[in-house]
Structure formats: C-alpha cells, structure tokens
Amino acid sequence: MxxxxxxxxxxxxxxxxxxxxxxxxxxxxxxxxxxxxxMKHLHAPETLLKQHYIDLKDKPFYPGLVKYMSxxxxxxxxxxxxxxxxxxxxxxxxTNPADSKPxxxxxxxxxxxxxxIIHGSDSVxxxxxxxxxxxxxxxxxxxxSCQKNWVYE
Numbered sequence: 001m002x003x004x005x006x007x008x009x010x011x012x013x014x015x016x017x018x019x020x021x022x023x024x025x026x027x028x029x030x031x032x033x034x035x036x037x038x039m040k041h042l043h044a045p046e047t048l049l050k051q052h053y054i055d056l057k058d059k060p061f062y063p064g065l066v067k068y069m070s071x072x073x074x075x076x077x078x079x080x081x082x083x084x085x086x087x088x089x090x091x092x093x094x095t096n097p098a099d100s101k102p103x104x105x106x107x108x109x110x111x112x113x114x115x116x117i118i119h120g121s122d123s124v125x126x127x128x129x130x131x132x133x134x135x136x137x138x139x140x141x142x143x144x145s146c147q148k149n150w151v152y153e
Contacts, residue, residue, distance in 0.1 A: 004082040004152055007037065008121045009130035014072030016117030017041075021109060022075050025118060028091060028105065029079055033151035038078035038131075038140040046070050052133055061114075068114070076134045082152065085124050092120045 010029070012022050026036065044052075049069045056062050079088065093104030097116055100107035110116045121127035131140075145151075 004148075005080060006082065006084050006124060006127075007078055007080045007131060008084045008088045008127045009119075009134060010077045010079055010088060010121075011119040011134075012075040012077075013069060013117050013119060014074060015115045016109075017073050017075060019109070019117070021117060024109075025105060026077075029088075032081075032087070032091065033147070034079045034081040034084055034088075035143075035145050036077060037080045037142070038135050039075065040135075040139070041073055041075050043073050044070060044076075048133065052130065064114075078131050078135060078140055085121055085127050088120045089122060092118055 010025075012025055016022065016025065030036070046066060049066045050057075053062065053065060053069075056065065081087075091105060093100030093106035093110075095106075095116060096113045097106040097110030100110070102108060105118055106116050121130050
C-alpha cells in the first residue's frame with residue numbers, strides 16, 4: 001500500500017504483555033497519528049512462530065526465541081499510516097535495548113535483547129508477509145479515521 005495506507009505488523013512480546021505495557025505501546029502509536037486496523041491477543045502456536053521467524057532458523061538463538069515467544073500471550077497488531085514501517089522501527093528503537101535512545105519503546109522499557117518487549121516489521125515486504133501470516137483479510141478493519149485531516153495535509 002502506498003501513501004498513508006502503508007501497513008506494518010507490530011507484536012508485543014510475552015515480556016511486554018506480562019509487564020503491562022500493551023496500553024503504553026498502543027498509546028504511543030495512536031498519539032503519533034497512526035491508525036490501528038487489526039489486533040488480537042493470543043498464545044501464539046509454535047508453528048506460527050517458526051514460520052514468522054523462518055529467516056532466523058539457522059541462527060543459534062532461534063530455538064530459544066521460538067520457545068520464549070510461545071511461553072506466554074502476545075498482542076499482534078496491524079497499524080496503518082504514512083511511512084509506518086520506517087517510523088515504527090524508529091519508535092521501537094534498536095533491537096539491542098542498550099543501543100536504543102531514550103524516548104523509544106526499547107530505550108524506555110528494556111535492558112536485554114532477549115527481553116526487548118516488541119517486534120516490528122523491518123520492510124514493507126516483510127510487513128505484508130507478517131500481516132498475512134498472523135491475520136486473515138476479514139480480521140482487518142478498513143475505515144476512515146475522523147482525525148485523518150488533522151494528521152495528514
């Protein structure tokens with residue numbers, strides 16, 4: 001999707017859910033002006049997680065990552081807006097929280113890579129793949145936000 005219809009996949013990981021940070025994360029994306037078009041709270045099955053992280057399957061941390069991600073509930077979301085993939089990644093901060101700036105989600109709430117509370121798509125292509133993996137088309141809501149003209153020129 002182009003323009004302000006670009007979409008990204010954001011998932012609050014089990015540590016973020018357990019720490020009660022879901023609302024804070026949603027608030028940050030909403031305050032920025034992005035539109036939530038899909039959300040589900042689930043205990044992700046291992047098969048889904050293995051597919052989601054398939055590009056990391058040869059990394060030594062892959063088995064631990066899948067095990068960790070299946071250890072508790074996650075909140076999977078689809079956000080929409082102009083440049084959401086790139087801006088979303090900036091909002092998240094670096095994968096390693098020690099490298100994340102204050103004001104980013106990871107910079108404000110994380111200490112270690114293995115507990116970095118959130119996942120965000122790293123490209124428009126991976127966003128589309130991840131959205132299709134986690135959501136059926138009918139689970140995504142298309143609507144015009146009443147704040148659109150206050151966010152976009």
